[in-house]
Amino acid sequence: MKAAIVGAGAIAREHLGCLTRLEGVELVGVCDLSPALAEASAEEFGAPFWTTDYEALLAERSPDAVHITTPPQTHYPLAKLALEKGCHVFVEKPITFDPDELAQLFALAREKNRLLVEDHNYRFNRPVQRILEGIRDGSFGDVVHVDVALHLDILGPGSRYTDPNLPHPTLRLPGGAISDFLTHLAYLGHVFVGPHRDVQVAWDKRSADSPLPHDEFRALVQGERGTALLAFSAHGQPDTFQLTVHGTRRRVRASFFEPLFATEKIRGGPRPLMPVFNGLSQAQAHTFAALGGLWRKLSGSPMSYEGLYALIERFYAACARGEEAPISPRDIEDVHRLILDLVAGEAA
Amino acid sequence: MKVLVTGANGFLGREVVAALLARGHEVRALVRPAAKLERLDWPDEVEVQRVDLRAGGDLEAAFQGIDVLCHLATTMVGDDFTIFSGTVLGTERLLDAMAKSQVRRIVLCSSFSTYDWLRVETLTEDSPTLDPPYAAGGYAAAKLWQERLARRAAETNDWKLTILRPGFIWGEGNEDLPCVGQKVGPLNFVFGPWRQLALTHVENCADAFARAVENEELSGEVLNVDDDHGVTASDFARERLRRSSKARGIRVPLPYMVVRLGVWAVNLVSRGLFGERGKLPSMFVPVRFDLRYKPVKIQTKKIEQKLSWKAPLSFEACCDRTWPRERRPGPARVASS
Missing domain, CATH: 3.30.360.10 (Dihydrodipicolinate Reductase; domain 2)
Incomplete structure (x- = not known):
């Protein structure tokens, strides 16, 4: 499966570290508003592509799954676009602060038959x-x-x-x-x-x-x-x-x-x-x-x-086999409530 | 000449500001919003602009009326990624703002830590640098990325860029140098006691920067800044113990090869147990160990030739400025190596 990540801050390093170890997962691109951070992350973790343009990442690299590790206020539009493009989405916590936005994202994920998971790593x-x-x-x-x-x-x-x-x-x-x-x-x-x-x-x-x-x-x-x-x-x-x-x-x-x-x-x-x-x-x-x-x-x-490593591994296994997400939408919605x-x- | 100095209230920055003023230049000092400047005693003609480079802010205004950017700012506190991202983001935003201004010259402060010390035998400006830089830690990676960004921006915008790479900068407030050895309780282990340290006293270093700012002919050059006093690790440890009221204990010299052998053995065990993924404290990471302790010959010909620079203060004078009015030799307190 092809994985991409948007947001090259501190937590992204944990996601990237895991992705480089996972068998059957290929890191295809990194996106960040800072060209230097995007390029440095790609260089350090062996991604063949970096960009500051999120739409270009989705269009040019066609990832199967996108990790969203940007500040929380930006999660909703980034997750929505990735789901619309047919990607599975793994979002850092919290996905959003707005329950309506959360419901819309899960509805979109269901419609597109894609997984949407929030990072509940310690679980x-x-x-x-x-x-x-x-x-x-x-x-x-x-x-x-x-x-x-x-x-x-x-x-x-x-x-x-x-x-x-x-x-x-x-x-x-x-x-x-x-x-x-x-x-x-x-x-x-x-x-x-x-x-x-x-x-x-x-x-x-x-x-x-x-x-x-x-x-x-x-x-x-x-x-x-x-x-x-x-x-x-x-x-x-x-x-x-x-x-x-x-x-x-x-x-x-x-x-x-x-x-x-x-x-x-x-x-x-x-x-x-x-x-x-x-x-x-x-x-x-x-x-x-x-x-x-x-x-x-x-x-x-x-x-x-x-x-986080265990959750990401389960996430990709579920994506590959077409199974339920390792954390159910119901659980995520309960936690948000x-x-x-x-x-x-x-x-x- | 009017100079924009970033990191102007930092350990090196405050001395660079003083050196530039002493040489008759105007200074606009870029400092963080919460920086405390009272003790610096800057004259009124120093223009102060408060901005955090990591946040962007009104950076374009900082370049108005400026002839040269002297970029010293580096994030020094935090873990490897905090140091790396803070330094690189700040530099990126600063250069973006400069590209929208009329300013065409940069003097950038890099570091000896950019060299690949595993491969260096005689250190010159042509010695190999780290590639990739990430295993050597956040600071070394940040400095290499600063150079990379500055070179790209200079090429794109046809700017004149001079890079200065100082050795370990020391002086009052920064005298416990990591390149000397390790302290364990009362024991001050001096690794490689006979090797020459890559040192530059902060006032000498500031003088080199002020001269580099004045010299437009240095475009495209990289210059190492080293005081070339021939001070060994043992000399430095002895002077510090003798003069500083903060230093305590006795010197214990350990040859470089003995300690390096220990580092090699620890790496062998780690590799045997954990493979490539093993993670050791930074002192046991070979490239980081050698940055601090490897005995190399340091050539200072280039800065002498290109900038006509020799460290203006002798080692004795540097010691006097670093440890003024502090305690003098006490025979019971120092064990000779």
Whole structure:
């Protein structure tokens, strides 16, 4: 299959890195408004064609699939044109902020019989897939609650979110800089507790002198299958992206920045010894995570972007076989509904 | 002559502005919107224009009445891609604006990091440059792309382009040079202690830029800027430990070949375990290691001939300016190599 990409920024490098490793996929072109960035990306990742003209990319290279990695405000027209030209489309999150635009794009994708996927990459990281497998085979029990916590020092020195010389584009969006991360929090909550019935949201600003409208965010989501606490903190340190899933048979704490997967479960044997075995099991998990993290860095693996690589691989497999997309339109629309309610809480 | 200086409040930029003013030129200083200029003590005749090159903005107005562009601005903070994209986008937008103006001359600040140090034995302006440049990191790639963009624009618009490639620029505020070695606790490892460092003191370097700005005959030339003081890694480490109040510990000299052998062994293990995809810290990437530590002979004939330039300040004078009024030798604090 022939792949092309529009937008040659930082996240595009992850897409390009994956595309150059995928068997059966040929990178045919790169497009960016900056000729230098387009040409440099093409040179570095071995694309035979680069351009600043998106229509020329579609017309001259006839890609089967287009990756859209431009700023969110530009996604809708680019995705629409690619679908109209008969391409499958893989869009960075969020596809759009407008539910009508989202519905139009999915309607167009259905009409053209093409896949439209939003990047929900962490959903395809191994820890999440392992927990989902445990839910499917019954070993996990039912999900009662999930904690998703992202702590990132986006106020620290050199942060692109607080650069006074070049205001970050997300500062103009609802939720400000945190809007850049809401999709991740929302789909990770959604995948375990299902579509939401209700949300309670707290937005806060602890650093009065920063340009960010908010730097702390919590949301309690009541889903069809359980509850989810979604959290973003610009102050909680050190940086982490953790997921704790509480089930009726076991509890798993996983981390995306390090390969941590620590399980506590109901075990056989004397009940007083259960915390001991669980403690030893967690100590082992943390040791493996520390060593595994180092191994992951040195091996040149995609690190926390492993889920993006897995998702892109599934996307192309589905395109080639004419199967359903790895993330259903229904899931994407549910996540967008949740994000709208989270952001509505900001206005309130 | 009226000169537009980008990155004018940076480490090199502020000295270039001072050198140009001292030589009787007018300066329009391009600085970022939030730049703090109070400490620079610039005279009123320095015109300041605040703009972020990455954002574009009103760049065409910056060229009005200008004779020469002296382009020093480089993104220095962030990961490899941030440095690369910030530098390249800024240069692209600056050159686009210049193409709409009457200005026809550029003096561009590039770097020694553009050379392919794996292949360099004697460094001259004709030494091979990195191709492709990406494995050598964001800064080296950015500098090569700046040269590439400037050359293309000069050819298209019939401009006069001079490229200066300085070695490691040092001075007060930038004295902990990565080309000397590595610090581990109290130990200051000096790699290749007897090799000559590719150094230029910031005031010497600024003098070279000011002279290049004045010399229209240099069109199409590339000139390396090196003070040619014959300072070795050990000399520099010794002076720093002796004079600077910030430097602590003892010098531990390690021959280049010993450390390079270690780098080679680490690469061998990585390749055995992970193949081509293995990823090592930058010190263990051979081309990056050699940029910092490879012993090479540095020839400075071209800049001497073409620009009649020799570093105006001696190494002793550079040290005095870098570490003024700081501590002097204390026999217990320095272990001789």
